[in-house]
Amino acid sequence: MKYRKLLFLVSLAFFSCKNEKTEVVNEEATKPNVLFIAIDDLNNMIGPIDNFINVKTPNFDRLADMGVTFTNAHVQAPLCGPSRASIMTGLRPSTTGIYGMTPDNSIRRPGNDATKDITFLPEYFEQNGYYTMGIGKLFHIHAPDSVFNESGGRVKGFGPYPKERIVWDGFGTSKSKKGKYGRTSTDWGAFPENDTLMPDHHSVDWTIERLNRKYDKPFFLGLGFLRVHVPLYVPQKWFDLHPLDSIKTPPYLADDLKDIPNVGLQINDLPMMPSTEWAIESGEWKKIVQAYLACLSYVDYELGRVLDALENSEYADNTIVVLWSDHGYRLGEKGTFAKHALWETATKAPLIFAGPQLPKGKKIDAPVEMLTMYPTLLELANLPAYNRNEGKSLVSMMTQDKGIKEAYALTTYGMNNHAVRTNEYRYIQYEDGTEEFYDHNIDPNEWHNEAANPKYKAQIENMKKLLPKVNSKWDESSNYTFQPYFVEQKARVNGEENK
Template sequence: MGKPAKNLLIIMSDEHNPKMLGCAGHPIVETPNLDRLAARGTRFSSAYCASPVCIPARASFAVGKYIHEIGYADNADAYDGAIPSWHHKLRDRGHKVVSIGKLHFREEGEDHGFSEEIIPMHIVEGKGDLMGLVRSDLPVRKGAYKMADLAGPGESQYTFYDREIAARAQVWLREQATAEHDKPWVLFVSFVAPHFPLTAPPEHFYKYYDQALPLPKLYAHDQRPTHPYQVDYRKSFNYDDYFDAVKLKKALAGYYGLCSFLDENIGKVLQALDDAGLTDDTRVIYTSDHGDNLGSRGMWGKSTLFEEAAGVPLIMAGPDVPAGKAIDTPVSHVDAYPYILEAVGAATPALLEGFPGVSLQALAEGAQPDRNVLSEYHGMGSATGAFMIRHGQYKYIYYVDYPAQLFDLKADPEELHDLGSDPAHAATREICHARLMAMCDPVAVDKRVRKRQAELLEANGGRDYVVRRGDLGFSPPPGAAITFD
């Protein structure tokens, strides 16, 4: 990087579909603060998480490696600090590294590498979503009704939690960030919006509910793709069984409203940074752990490898970051790891060796490495391991037990036409498959993950107990009641 060391503010949201940004061209959703951040920095328009579900995505972001390299493959196997993270490495080198908000690691009391964890949200009972360990004869989610029934105007446990996160971040920036520090600090602020429940503060909800809203893409039953992976997911996470026209509009307005609510809170944090006189000495990264299907193809939530779920918003700004740029080179959350170390002046060769990422700074400055980025999925609602790579304009999705898919994102950015069985694209599929195999052996990874899941399932009472235990629909924030369905 060769740039002066500066402070670093990392803001992460939860389940923010990368298309739902004003600066990404969305015709409805209003995100003025993120738009301003993008205008003074660089936005990556083809950015991906390592896995489209909370725990694996956050573990990969922390450690800087792909899921097949580190484990933590599903929402019942959370990061526990056993593999050193960038938090560990910076803290151990004298940097103040503080988190505020959702982490979704295993439990409090473990050393996750932060100097301090402020109002952290970790997985339920240190166990998380045990039903995700069941990978055959997939159980139907009892809590799926909450997606439709809770959509509407108001406040939820999550909006209250996000308000507290924003408040704590503002206080920290005004009182702690301005104190004397021997080395640049890192503040990780992690919100839960726009993750469901789709209950949005009224001032944001009605802004969208009071206008005509288009149906989600391929939402009609006769339009929905019949690939077995998507069929499995829709049957297990049967959110859409509970929707009618009124609830559908409430859900869309709720999600859009939560995107604007998130943007409001991010604006408060960025304003506090500015009021503290730290903007010129601080680089900023904004991203989300993964996206959300938001009804597209009849699916809600995450857990697919379409752009809506595996894609993430990714914006960086601050000293030495190219301003007003949009980069369409595919990038990954693993690329954040080398950049974080570089940004605060800790990127020694020893700390970067063996990591797959390419620094976001280099990518922002135009680097186009000959590599592929990968997202993989092994969790809830899936009966088979799924692996996706970007190769140029193409997205290739390999399923261990189902037919592969191929999409030409240049000609078909909405992924409406699956080329997975098109004879005219056989050569492209072969090239993509060889590229995937050069990164990992999907069959071997799937076997290893399933072995780990079987062990965890047995340790937690077996299939029958786990299914009876049920699911929460969404993890409760600190201090909230835990109620399974």
């Protein structure tokens, strides 16, 4: 009798432990996965946002129907390196001093008090039980060493490139500065022959293969597209979707810059980029827009391949998808073809979330920051908040419309140059205190600087209060040698002029 009682107790203990273990495994298995999609230089021409004339982006539309689209999202720096560093660290450029291009392995370094012990976004997921993977351009190049459990790397550059450049020499039209500040890949045309020769195609293949695997824990999967970054090369079939005679150019005012402060003009001095006047005189403007739209359609196709794979996988109902870009891209607005500015078309970029418990087909027009991605993904995944994040989660805005009226976005370009975007206005303050102010109710193209207009004094004073209180010096590993102003600013503020 004693033996039977002992056997019963042992059996009970065994099954209790087994059930306890099963509950833990099930809880782990129900954590949502994350599909993190970055698209380089993507502006808001896509269908779900601006729906620019002749744009064809059915898969961007499809993703928007699956979740929430922020039509007025803004980057924390209008340049890929500092923008991506901000997203991945959860910190503002003004906090880190990362204002320019910084090697991936130098973002977190002993000499930078803000970042020396920061946990990158994918690492936070790994620390909380996720298997992390990434391919393509996610940080500035790809990713710091060992950030992902599994890395697909990145093809160097932004190719493929033809043997000879088709249109543009990459050095610019300024005779005095020609070649002094480097050469860009700003080119456009039909190349190569088919999609399989595009690096992004292989990145998508890699991603699809991972979506078809089985995992014993939730996953974080990052996919970084190279297009629509220049050169604007994709196969001819994508150009054929956008006949040249159907192309319209963005709004442009020839004397738009007449009321811009000197620092703003210096920042906009991009000697290696094609100017809008050159594009008009040479007859290339519509061809550049056509090439950009062709690249959008190509990326849209590759996005569709990823969405098909997700929907056909066992993870379709338990995966958070976030799609974003590192900045906007000007296609002739404000006199040039580039990001590189504190104006609307450079700071605004797409941001779309989809996943369990999120509304479907919803659009939010309030200004928000890309910096919010880190805390938003943590909350959506039911993970503990990371107290180092400077952004605020967007979950309550997406699900309950909280904070829409008070929303704003802050962009920084170089030390102590900032733009603040609220629901109705844009305010810019440069390092010397000079200002710009635009009323988007009557001037959506930001053609008329109203900073001196007494009518807006109260709005300007309120927006000044939103500027960052910390303006760190340039991080020693961060540089932007393509732009004359930033070369001079870093040397001046860091005391390097006489070195």
